[in-house]
Amino acid sequence: MRVALYVTCLVDLMRPSIGFATLRLLETAGCDVVVPSGQTCCGQPAWSAGNRAVAIDLAKKAIAELEGFEAVVIPSGSCADQIRTVYPQLLADDPAWADRARQVAERAWELTQFLADVLKVDAVPGTFAGSVTYHDSCKGLRSLGIKQQPRRLLQQVRGLSLAEMSECEECCGFGGAFSVKFGDVSTRIVDRKCESIAAAQADAVVGGDLGCLLNIEGRLRRRGDETTRVLHVAEVLAGGSGE
Structure with missing residues (x-):
C-alpha cells in the first residue's frame, strides 16, 4: 500500500522522533511510505481561531499534496480530525474542491486507527x-x-x-x-x-x-x-x- 505520512507541525518542529517512529511502524507493516516534502500545517489552529479563509487555503494546499495515495496516515488525532471531518465541511460549497476534499478525507487515518483497524497488525x-x-x-x-x-x-x-x-x-x-x-x-x-x-x-x-x-x-x-x-x-x- 502506498501511503502518505503527514508528519504534523508540532512533530516536525518539536519532536521529529515521532515522525521517524511512525515511518518505522508503517514500513514494518509493509507500506510504501512517502513523506510529501511541501507539507505544512493542516489548518486546525486557524480553523479553531475562526480564521476560515486561512483554514480553507491550507486545506486546499494539503489536499493537492495528499491526493493520489491509497492512505494518508497522521500521528495526531487533532490533525487527522481536521482532514477527515473539517475539510469536507470547509469545501462543501466549492464545486472544484468538494469531491477532492471528500476523497482525501475518506483515505485519511490517525496512526493507531490505521494500524489496528485498517492493517490489523498483530x-x-x-x-x-x-x-x-x-x-x-x-x-x-x-x-x-x-x-x-x-x-x-x-x-x-x-x-x-x-x-x-x-x-x-x-x-x-x-x-x-x-x-x-x-x-x-x-x-x-x-x-x-x-x-x-x-x-x-x-x-x-x-x-x-x-x-x-x-x-x-x-x-x-x-x-x-x-x-x-x-x-x-x-x-x-x-x-x-x-x-
Missing part, C-alpha cells in the same frame, strides 16, 4: 521495560472514536504493562489556543490530569497527540515530577525511545 517492533498509562486526547476520542486501538497495540509491546489512570478521558487542558487564552483554567485542568497520572504510578504517560503531551510534560516538570516519562504512542510501539 505485532510491533517496540519493547518497553515498565508500565505506562494512556491519556485519551479529546479529538481522537470524541470525534474519531479512538479508544481501544492504541491500547490493543500497546499490549503487543514486549515487556510493557498498561496501568489505566482514573479519568483517562478527561481533557489535559491544552486545547491549542485555549491554553494561551485561558491559562488559569488550563492549568487547573492539567493539574487534575497530572494527579491522575501520579496515582497510576506508571513509568510513563503515553498519548497520541503531541500537543497534549507537551502540555502534560510541562506541567509535570513544573510540579516537580522529573521521572515520569512522557511519550507518543508511536515512539513506544516502534521502540528506540530509550526504553
Whole structure:
C-alpha cells in the first residue's frame, strides 16, 4: 500500500522522533511510505481561531499534496480530525474542491486507527521495560472514536504493562489556543490530569497527540515530577525511545 505520512507541525518542529517512529511502524507493516516534502500545517489552529479563509487555503494546499495515495496516515488525532471531518465541511460549497476534499478525507487515518483497524497488525517492533498509562486526547476520542486501538497495540509491546489512570478521558487542558487564552483554567485542568497520572504510578504517560503531551510534560516538570516519562504512542510501539 502506498501511503502518505503527514508528519504534523508540532512533530516536525518539536519532536521529529515521532515522525521517524511512525515511518518505522508503517514500513514494518509493509507500506510504501512517502513523506510529501511541501507539507505544512493542516489548518486546525486557524480553523479553531475562526480564521476560515486561512483554514480553507491550507486545506486546499494539503489536499493537492495528499491526493493520489491509497492512505494518508497522521500521528495526531487533532490533525487527522481536521482532514477527515473539517475539510469536507470547509469545501462543501466549492464545486472544484468538494469531491477532492471528500476523497482525501475518506483515505485519511490517525496512526493507531490505521494500524489496528485498517492493517490489523498483530505485532510491533517496540519493547518497553515498565508500565505506562494512556491519556485519551479529546479529538481522537470524541470525534474519531479512538479508544481501544492504541491500547490493543500497546499490549503487543514486549515487556510493557498498561496501568489505566482514573479519568483517562478527561481533557489535559491544552486545547491549542485555549491554553494561551485561558491559562488559569488550563492549568487547573492539567493539574487534575497530572494527579491522575501520579496515582497510576506508571513509568510513563503515553498519548497520541503531541500537543497534549507537551502540555502534560510541562506541567509535570513544573510540579516537580522529573521521572515520569512522557511519550507518543508511536515512539513506544516502534521502540528506540530509550526504553
